[in-house]
Amino acid sequence: MRDVLRFEWVRLRTIRSTWWLIGSGLLLNTAVAMLLALATRHEPLDARIVSDVVTAGGASFPLPLLAVFLAVIGIFATGHDYRYHTIQPTLAAIPQRARLLVGKVIVVGGVAVLVTAGSVVLNIAAGLVWWDRFPDLTSPPLGEVLPGYLLLSLLWSVVGTALGQLFRGVPAPLVAILVVPLVVEQLVLRLSFVPSLDWLAPAVKFLPFTAGQQLISYAGEASGGDATEVHMLARWPSATVLAAFAAAALAAALALFRHRDA
Amino acid sequence: MITATALDKRYGHRTAVDHLTFEVRPGMVTGFLGPNGAGKSTTMRLMLELDHGGGQTLFDGRLFGTIRHPMREIGAVLEARAFHPTRSARSHLRMLAAGSGIPYARADEVLEFVGLAGVAGKQPRSFSLGMAQRLGLAQALLGDPGTLILDEPANGLDPHGIHWLRDTLRSLAAEGRTVFVSSHLLSEMELMVDRLVVIGRGWLIYYGDVAGFVREFTRPTVVVRSPQAAKLASLLGTEVLDDGSLRIPGADAAEVGEAAFREGVVLHELTTETASLEAAFMTATGGAEEFVGMTA
Numbered sequence: 060m061r062d063v064l065r066f067e068w069v070r071l072r073t074i075r076s077t078w079w080l081i082g083s084g085l086l087l088n089t090a091v092a093m094l095l096a097l098a099t100r101h102e103p104l105d106a107r108i109v110s111d112v113v114t115a116g117g118a119s120f121p122l123p124l125l126a127v128f129l130a131v132i133g134i135f136a137t138g139h140d141y142r143y144h145t146i147q148p149t150l151a152a153i154p155q156r157a158r159l160l161v162g163k164v165i166v167v168g169g170v171a172v173l174v175t176a177g178s179v180v181l182n183i184a185a186g187l188v189w190w191d192r193f194p195d196l197t198s199p200p201l202g203e204v205l206p207g208y209l210l211l212s213l214l215w216s217v218v219g220t221a222l223g224q225l226f227r228g229v230p231a232p233l234v235a236i237l238v239v240p241l242v243v244e245q246l247v248l249r250l251s252f253v254p255s256l257d258w259l260a261p262a263v264k265f266l267p268f269t270a271g272q273q274l275i276s277y278a279g280e281a282s283g284g285d286a287t288e289v290h291m292l293a294r295w296p297s298a299t300v301l302a303a304f305a306a307a308a309l310a311a312a313l314a315l316f317r318h319r320d321a
Numbered sequence: 322m323i324t325a326t327a328l329d330k331r332y333g334h335r336t337a338v339d340h341l342t343f344e345v346r347p348g349m350v351t352g353f354l355g356p357n358g359a360g361k362s363t364t365m366r367l368m369l370e371l372d373h374g375g376g377q378t379l380f381d382g383r384l385f386g387t388i389r390h391p392m393r394e395i396g397a398v399l400e401a402r403a404f405h406p407t408r409s410a411r412s413h414l415r416m417l418a419a420g421s422g423i424p425y426a427r428a429d430e431v432l433e434f435v436g437l438a439g440v441a442g443k444q445p446r447s448f449s450l451g452m453a454q455r456l457g458l459a460q461a462l463l464g465d466p467g468t469l470i471l472d473e474p475a476n477g478l479d480p481h482g483i484h485w486l487r488d489t490l491r492s493l494a495a496e497g498r499t500v501f502v503s504s505h506l507l508s509e510m511e512l513m514v515d516r517l518v519v520i521g522r523g524w525l526i527y528y529g530d531v532a533g534f535v536r537e538f539t540r541p542t543v544v545v546r547s548p549q550a551a552k553l554a555s556l557l558g559t560e561v562l563d564d565g566s567l568r569i570p571g572a573d574a575a576e577v578g579e580a581a582f583r584e585g586v587v588l589h590e591l592t593t594e595t596a597s598l599e600a601a602f603m604t605a606t607g608g609a610e611e612f613v614g615m616t617a
Contacts, residue, residue, distance in 0.1 A: 062390075066420030073412035074405055144403040147371060148460055151397050152420040154370055154386045320372040 063153055063162030067136070071166060076135055081174050084128030085181060091115040091124065092182035100189040106201045109194040110277040112186040113179055113201075114208050118276035122240045122268060123208075125178050126215035129171040130236050133219025136163045137312075138229035146321045156316050164220050164309065171216035172209050179205065200277060203294060207274030210298060214271060214305045221308035224316055240268035264292045264300070271301035322347055322381055323468060323499055328367050329375030330360070330523075337363045338374065339523040345501045345516075347467070350494045352514035352531075353503035356606050360523040361503045362399060365472050369397055380468055392421040396461030397470040401453045401477065406446030410437055410456050413445070414463055423464050431459040436485075450477025458486070468499040475506050487513045511598040521606045531598060538604040539596030540571040545581075546590035553586045566590070 071077050092112045099108045111117050115124055137160070140146040153159045187193070196205060222232035244266040251259035264270060273294050291297060323345035330338040338360045345351045355361045368378040370385045377384060380395055388394055404413045414428035432441045435455040440448075445456060454477050461469055469490070475483050483506070490513060494500045504510050510517075517534050519527040527534050545567045547553045554561045557577065559569055569577065574593045581588050 062420050062422055066416060069412070069416040069419040073408045073416060075407050139405060143405045144400050145405060147369075147397075147399050147403050148417055149420075150371055151369065151395075152392045152417045154388075154391060318373065320366070 060158060060162060063158050064166055066149075066153060067162050067166040071132075071136065071170065074135075074139075077132055080128045080132050080135075081170075084125045084174065085178055087128075088115040088125045088178050089181045089185050093185040093188070096186040096189050104190055104192070104194065106195070106198050107277055109186070109196070110201055110204050110275075113182050113196075114204060114275045115178075115182060117204070118272040121245055121272070123211055123215065123272070123275065125175060126171075126212045127236070129167075129174060129212050130215040130219030131233065132170065133167045133216040133221075134223040134229060134232045134236065136167050136220050137223030138226065138232060139223075141227040142229050150321055157313060160220075160224060160309075160313055160316055164217055167216050167220050168213050171212045175209050175212040179208065200294075204275055204277060207294060207298070211271055211274040211301075214298075214301050217305040218267075218308055221305065221312040224312035225308065227319075244269045260290060264290055264297070267301045267304035270297040273297035274301075323368070323470075323501060324379045324382075325364075325368060325376070326378070327376035328364055328378065330363050330367055330372060331374075336523050338367060338520075340376070341520065341523070341525055342376075343518045343525065343528045345499055345518075347499040348494060348497050349515035350490050350500040350502060350513055351516045351518060352510045353501060353518050353520075354507070354510065354602060354606075355503075355520040355526075358522075359520050359606070361520065362472055363523075364520070365397075365399055365470055365501075365503070368470065369395075369399070371399070390421045390423075390464065392417060392466065393423065393464035394466050395468045395470065396464060396466040398457035398461045398474065399470075399472045401450060401457055401473075404445050404453075404456065407444050409442050410445050410448075410459075411441040413456070414459060417460060417463055421464055427463060427465075428459075431462045432456075434462065435459045451479060451482055454478055455482070458489075466498070469493065469501065471500075471502045473503055473505065475504050475509055483509055507599040507602055508597075519602070519605055526605050534605070535596055535598060535601040538601040541596065542594045543569045543572040543574045543577050544590065544592045544594055545569070545577060545588060547581070547586055547588050549586045552584070553581060553588075556580060556584055556586070568594075 092115050095116065096112050102108060140149055149159065150156070183194070196202070219232065219236055222235055223229065226232045247259055247266060248263055248269060250256045251263050270292065273291055274297065276294065292300065326342050328338050328341040341364060353361055363372060366372040367374045367376070368385070380388065385391055385395065410432060411428050414431065415425050418425055418428055429438065429441060432438050435458050437452065437455050437459060440452070445453065448456065454474055458474060461471060475486055478486060487509065490500050490502060502514070511531065514531060516530050517527060519534065527537065545553060546565060550561045550565055550567060554567055557567065557569055557580065559567055561567060574591055578588065578591050
């Protein structure tokens with residue numbers, strides 16, 4: 060497995076798109092964090108403000124900004140092999156397909172966690188421009204939001220890697236990773252507020268990306284709505300919904316990768 | 322030594338490769354010939370376990386997927402442009418080296434060998450087909466493997482490049498390596514290969530040495546010149562051509578010479594013309610072409 064990890068690490072760091080995506084994600088996230096800190100500079104610094112700044116908006120957005128960029132890195136990790144026909148030399152070097160895919164997930168996931176941790180540092184630095192003291196990052200629920208944020212990025216990167224392998228390309232998974240949370244899940248969520256369609260409400264908590272947002276929810280906000288109204292699960296049970304989705308996508312990708320022609 | 326046994330691949334009702342069995346021996350270059358759509362690339366993909374199908378291929382007795390670092394033992398290139406356009410040639414090779422436990426320095430060595438040292442740090446998006454082929458060969462040689470499998474490596478190379486490739490593959494084979502190479506350049510294959518595997522519509526047409534293939538699928542022609550050409554033509558039951566020569570397909574030069582001697586006919590030339598590999602290929606695969614164009 061060590062050779063697979065070395066291979067994937069060299070693969071990842073020797074294309075420009077990796078660095079562009081990381082740079083763009085960090086820049087955008089830091090800009091949002093700075094904007095939020097600026098907008099709340101006259102309010103007393105509390106854990107809610109710190110949570111929003113650190114996660115660049117928290118669960119108020121339908122998707123986590125940085126995680127989207129990390130998911131695209133995951134899509135490229137597998138999809139580029141088919142777009143640029145590098146699957147042949149890749150399998151000529153590492154014919155054990157399960158090891159190869161697992162190695163990609165480990166490296167991309169590790170990068171996702173590291174980049175997210177770096178983003179947290181940058182966002183705190185952005186906040187400190189207006190804050191008069193270093194915030195307490197351990198107070199509840201901030202102590203759960205931060206590891207939740209790292210886990211959320213990890214799961215998005217795994218989903219991206221799995222989708223790239225499932226679709227064996229780049230365009231289709233890119234569309235899927237944006238359309239599902241931004242259109243499909245938002246549609247179900249919003250429609251569930253319509254009284255005649257309230258039977259949709261029980262399904263909302265099982266929408267994987269919406270559920271995943273609970274990992275960075277400070278006080279029950281859910282993709283712009285109220286978590287209690289749509290009976291969202293609590294933070295960690297919601298995490299299992301997204302984790303189960305990521306695991307299912309990865310298992311399907313692995314099964315098809317092993318049985319399809321390369 | 323490569324041992325391919327009963328290789329088989331079907332797409333629905335269409336058979337792409339039909340129970341192919343052959344061996345590729347070390348110390349020589351083995352050519353892989355067939356018309357477009359004959360199943361050459363699919364066969365190579367089956368051998369490298371890129372495609373799933375029937376049969377098995379053993380490399381010195383082992384399946385490809387069971388070899389821990391296959392690039393150190395089998396260098397394969399099936400597509401000329403199998404690289405990311407913005408990853409430099411050196412980084413492309415270092416990536417593969419990293420996955421195979423090969424020192425990074427080897428990447429520069431093989432780039433130097435194939436003549437791409439000057440563009441090692443360049444993005445290969447602007448590489449010509451010939452440069453891409455050279456990068457592919459560098460990739461195949463990265464692990465200093467004992468076996469090479471190359472699909473159309475001469476495509477896009479200029480005459481100097483083709484000459485260089487021929488010398489390179491022959492010298493690699495002379496070192497005891499197993500070289501299996503497909504190509505459409507039949508004149509080049511004639512100069513390069515020692516043995517042939519010829520397929521058409523997925524089934525084996527011929528497996529053996531080049532001379533045997535030409536013998537099996539063509540007839541030699543005896544060419545005779547004589548100041549008594551008309552008498553000789555009458556004797557042999559043929560006609561005198563415009564250039565004054567006689568051409569007798571399928572004849573034996575010794576028998577023609579003896580017949581002339583018995584009748585007192587003076588000969589100025591008595592030669593046997595052997596058909597080319599191309600002629601033999603056209604005869605052997607004439608009925609196995611997948612795609613046939615119209616003649617103007």
